Amino acid sequence: MxxxxxxxxxxxxxxxxxxxxxxxxxxxxxxxxxxxxxxxxxxxxxxxxxxxxxxxxxxxxxxxxxxxxxxxxxxxxxxxxxxxxxxxxTVNETNIAIQEQVDTLNAERKKMGEEYNGHKAAIDQKTADKNTALSTFQSDCWSKSAEARTLFDEAIKGKKKAALFAQEILAITPVAHDVEDLKTLYGTVFSGDAQQYNMLSKAGKVTYASLPGYELMGKPISSSSDTDFAKFIKALKATDWVRSGHTHFAGQTDGKCPYCQQKLPSNFDKEIAACFDAQYQDDISAINAFQRTYESEMDSVVATLEGNVSAAMPGLDLSEYEVKVQLLVDAITINKQRIAAKIKEPTSIASLEDTDSLLIEIGTLIDGFNKKIKENNEIVRDLKTKKVLCKKQVWEYLAELLKTDVAAYNKALTDLDVEIKSLKGKMEQLKKDATAKKEEANELNKQIVNTEATIDSINVLLDNSGFEGFHLRAKDGVANTYEVIRPDGTVAEKLxxxxxxxxxxxxxxxxxxxxxxxxxxxxxxxxxxxxxxxxxxxxxxxxxxxxxxxxxxxxxxxxxxxxxxxxxxxxxxxxxxxxxxxxxxxxxxxxxxxxxxxxxxxxxxxxxxxxxxxxxxxxxxxxxxxxYNPIQNSYAALWDEYKELKTANTVKNVIRHILEYYFIQICGYEGNDLHKIVLEQNKPLFVDEVEGQKPNYDRYNLASSMLTYMNDGPAVISDGFNYIDDGSDVEQCKKVFELIFTAMHQEQHYKMMMGIED
Structure with a gap:
């Protein structure tokens, strides 16, 4: 526009x-x-x-x-x-030299005004640049912080619009915070159901190597008897077999061997007993006691560690813990099996799976969990203060996240402010210089202004207007005052x-x-x-x-x-x-x-x-x-209507009114003369001649149609050519209308009424 x-x-x-x-x-x-x-x-x-x-x-x-x-x-x-x-x-036009100085000073003032406005426009542009930079900064902050804002949504409540968010970021000093710790704090204070939780229990220092009887697992348990039968059994390495058989069948075979059914010697029980001396019996008792103690202690450890899972604080990642507890359970199960095998075959040597390392690792995990539980409990005990702290740290974290964008925006703002300050300084100086020029011109004006020129000019205009009843003159004895005087010399009392x-x-x-x-x-x-x-x-x-x-x-x-x-x-x-x-x-x-x-x-x-x-x-x-001028005469209104019409018949009707009013009523042409000048003397304007083709009379016929109704004599038919009035085109009508003014040498009037500049 x-x-x-x-x-x-x-x-x-x-x-x-x-x-x-x-x-x-x-x-x-x-x-x-x-x-x-x-x-x-x-x-x-x-x-x-x-x-x-x-x-x-x-x-x-x-x-x-x-x-x-x-x-x-x-x-x-x-x-x-x-x-x-x-x-x-009024300025006295005869004092040309002083007037030229005044004009020069005024021209200089005008130039200063243009410079002033130029600087003002530059300031407006730089102010717009500041607004653009702010808008870009707000958009960048909003988009780049999308993930973080989702994480800490409740902490930025009230600042969830780009402009408010960016404004808050600008006011915060950035601080690096561990995002995981911050998420934990945020999850606690904004969960809505914050509560304190018990610490997880440790299994204690249970080391199977310190349990009585453990040392027997790594060596064979056998008798030290030197009877012939004992030596025979040892030679056969059948001590465990004999002991087991005797344990199962003693007193149940009626004095016969349970395997060959032969009668046993009368001193057989004595010989068997001699194979297992007191030390052997003590070792067997010790290994049985070790089994009972180990199973009791380890069952207690497992129960404690598994119980931690069901009572743990929500949000703790127990996956690694559960894996290690299961590894411990599996190791204990294997150890129980190995102890049982040792008891069954005392002469065998067995080693146990290492559970101490797992217990240490599990204990370390429990320490980490308990640290988080302690932090949670401390937060819950002072929830209001911690919520304030969490919000502060979230904003510090966000400011740290966006500190590069903040720095770039602040630099751009500083640069623009420096430029604006410089321009304002130049404007202030221009204002002072223009004021000095104005004062200088005023002093010069005092030398050349007078009131006589005004009196003379008003009297001339009064004479030219036909007023004869009064004129102006300077009042005697009173500087810079006029009087309205009647022809008889008296001051006018009534007009x-x-x-x-x-x-x-x-x-x-x-x-x-x-x-x-x-x-x-x-x-x-x-x-x-x-x-x-x-x-x-x-x-x-x-x-x-x-x-x-x-x-x-x-x-x-x-x-x-x-x-x-x-x-x-x-x-x-x-x-x-x-x-x-x-x-x-x-x-x-x-x-x-x-x-x-x-x-x-x-x-x-x-x-x-x-x-x-x-x-x-x-x-x-x-x-x-x-x-457009809201006040027009009927002729100008016809032209305005002509400019806006879009249908051929309506356009031609308005054209006929314009042509009749202007050429017949205003210019004084006769209808037949108008037709003769346009269509006979200027016929080439309206007929398209193309070599080797039949002439095109469309514009000629259209012009004839427009002028026919203004004839004051018999209608002139256009050279026998048939013409269909409703078939004309609006643009063609308007072109022919313009050509009529050209033919009549009235192009200037046409341009004036159409508002066309030469």
């Missing part, structure tokens, strides 16, 4: 009378049309209030301008006493309303060009509210011309290529009226100045006023907008 240019006042907010928060964003020249009572005077009064409702351009303030409002209050205030009208100081309004406007016009003070001639903001009330046509014509001149002075600020008047001292114009004739007089050709001119319609419905900006989609460039 094509934007409008901004001037001194960038925004007006209306909150008075029948307006409620109505916002206007004006450009250089602004036309407001509205009926009486719609709210025009309310808008005009806004400029006389303080700056509360006005937003000035960056680096500008109301003190730099004369905001001059022409309205009823202005008339009453300045023409209350016709004999004491305050003089208006008609029209005369009063007219002289007030002439006074206002010269005030815009000059100043009430000789100290300075400031740039102007011009506000004109319904200036032509009760004026006759002669006064209205002059007022309209003066207003158009002020508009062109303001327009010079936007385009220096073809100045119609000199100067650019008016920086913004606001004109409000209900007078249709005056509005049309001052807005001629202004709508096409889209960038620097705006039209507004003021309406009041149900005692609520609104202001509508009159813009629409451009007919020539659909992607852009164009102004």
């Amino acid at each position: 094509n934007p409008k240019m901004k001037s001194a006042i960038e925004k007006i907010t209306l909150n008075d009378a029948t307006f409620s928060n109505e916002v206007i964003e004006p450009t250089y020249v602004n036309f407001f049309y509205g009926k009486n009572g719609a709210g025009k005077s309310t808008i005009a009064r806004t400029f006389k209030a303080n700056d509360e409702h006005l937003q000035w351009q960056a680096g500008r303030a109301s003190t730099e301008y004369d905001v001059l409002v022409y309205d009823t209050d202005f008339i009453n205030a300045n023409l209350r006493n016709y004999g004491n009208l305050a003089g208006v100081f 008609s309303e029209g005369e009063r309004n007219f002289i007030a406007f002439l006074y206002y016009y010269h005030l815009v060009k000059g100043s009430l003070s000789s100290e300075a001639v400031k740039d102007k903001i011009v506000v004109i509210d319904d200036p032509v009330s009760s004026m006759d046509s002669g006064a209205l014509f002059i007022v309209s011309a003066l207003v158009r001149e002020m508009i062109e002075v303001c327009y010079n600020n936007t385009d220096y290529r073809s100045n119609k008047v000199d100067g650019d001292y008016i920086k913004q114009v606001f004109i409000l009226t209900h007078n249709v004739y005056f509005h049309k007089e001052i807005t001629h050709h202004q709508a096409k100045r889209y960038h620097s001119v705006s039209f507004y319609m003021i309406r009041k419905v149900e005692n609520i006023s609104s202001v509508k900006l009159c813009v629409r989609q451009s007919q020539r460039v659909p992607t852009e907008q164009e102004n």
